[in-house]
Amino acid sequence: MSRSAPGLPENNLPLVALAARQIARITGFDLPPERRARLLEMGLTTGAQVQLIRFAPLGDPVEIEVRGYRLSLRKKEAAGIRVALP
Numbered sequence: 579m580s581r582s583a584p585g586l587p588e589n590n591l592p593l594v595a596l597a598a599r600q601i602a603r604i605t606g607f608d609l610p611p612e613r614r615a616r617l618l619e620m621g622l623t624t625g626a627q628v629q630l631i632r633f634a635p636l637g638d639p640v641e642i643e644v645r646g647y648r649l650s651l652r653k654k655e656a657a658g659i660r661v662a663l664p
Contacts, residue, residue, distance in 0.1 A: 593659040594640060596630040602661035603627055609658035621645045628661060
């Protein structure tokens with residue numbers, strides 16, 4: 579099951595639109611260059627497979643898995659990561 583944000587096609591979703599445990603591939607970023615560079619350094623590159631593990635109880639931050647390790651990102655940062663469903 580996928581939850582698409584209104585007006586966005588299934589192949590261009592923000593990471594936060596995924597359900598828990600859903601897997602997708604990173605297609606791009608809608609973030610300022612300094613934030614994008616930080617995420618790239620952590621392995622969040624275009625084409626990488628990412629899984630949204632869970633949302634914190636109050637919705638922020640979100641836990642993701644990429645390249646075999648887990649990261650916590652602020653919801654605002656995760657919303658700027660564009661993904662496509664397999």
